[in-house]
Amino acid sequence: MTRAIIMLGCVLLAGPALAQSAGEKTGVNSMLGVAPTTADFVKEVAISDMFEIESSKLAEQKGNAREQSFAQRMVTDHSKTSAELKQLVTSGKVKAEVPAALDSSHQSKLNKLKDASGKDFSSDYDSYQVSAHKDAVSLFERYAKGGDNADLKDWAGKTLPALQHHLDMAQELDKAPSVGQSSK
Incomplete structure (x- = not known):
């Protein structure tokens, strides 16, 4: 301590x-x-979006019906936020670098999902989604309240409700019975 x-x-x-x-x-x-710095916020959002998109593309192929439906929504929504973030940076409104690749932590999770199937895939994907969206909600809340770039702060506030909805959806997904389990 x-x-x-x-x-x-x-x-x-x-x-x-x-x-x-x-x-x-x-x-x-x-x-x-x-609140994170603008550079930290941009980096974390970009990596989070990349992970959401790539892991959800896997879920569209490997997941159960509920995961596939959720994954399609994640690919669509996170592709949109990724494009919006890049536009803020390329327009010059936000001075930061957008990373082009996942960090080692997220790449490791993605590799684990690539190698998993069935219940193992579902368990990992579902828990990763809950964790990732809890982190994203916290990140966006903190930046929307105390960020140092007005345009990015506004965007964070506008994007937050969708992320909160994603978290609710992910938590429901995580509660669903796995393949082979009966629901009671």
């Missing part, structure tokens, strides 16, 4: 830019409700 407090203190004292970035990486910002 003492170590955690000392680490938190170091992160907060390391300077605003470092504190934001390190805070996002460690989850400290989320716990404290601190």
Whole structure:
């Protein structure tokens, strides 16, 4: 516990830019409700969208009927938000870089989904969707409230209701009985 407090203190004292970035990486910002920097927000949103699209393309092929329907919605909606984010950056309204590839954590999850099938695929996909959408809702809420770029802040606020709906849908998906289980 003492170590955690000392680490938190170091992160907060390391300077605003470092504190934001390190805070996002460690989850400290989320716990404290601190808005991410614009660069962190853009990076996390882009990676999240890429993961949603790629994992949902797999679910369209490998998932059960409920997952396939959910996955089609995720591909459509996250392709749209990805295009909107890129437009904000290319228009010059947002000064940040959009990553072109997944980070190692998301790539590892995607690789696991590629190798899974049946109940294993469903279990992993469903739990990843709940986790990813909880993270996205937190990220968008924090940026919409305290982000430092007005255009991006506005976009985050407008996008948030759809992400909250995705989270509700993912949580229902996660509650559904797996293939081979009877529903009671």
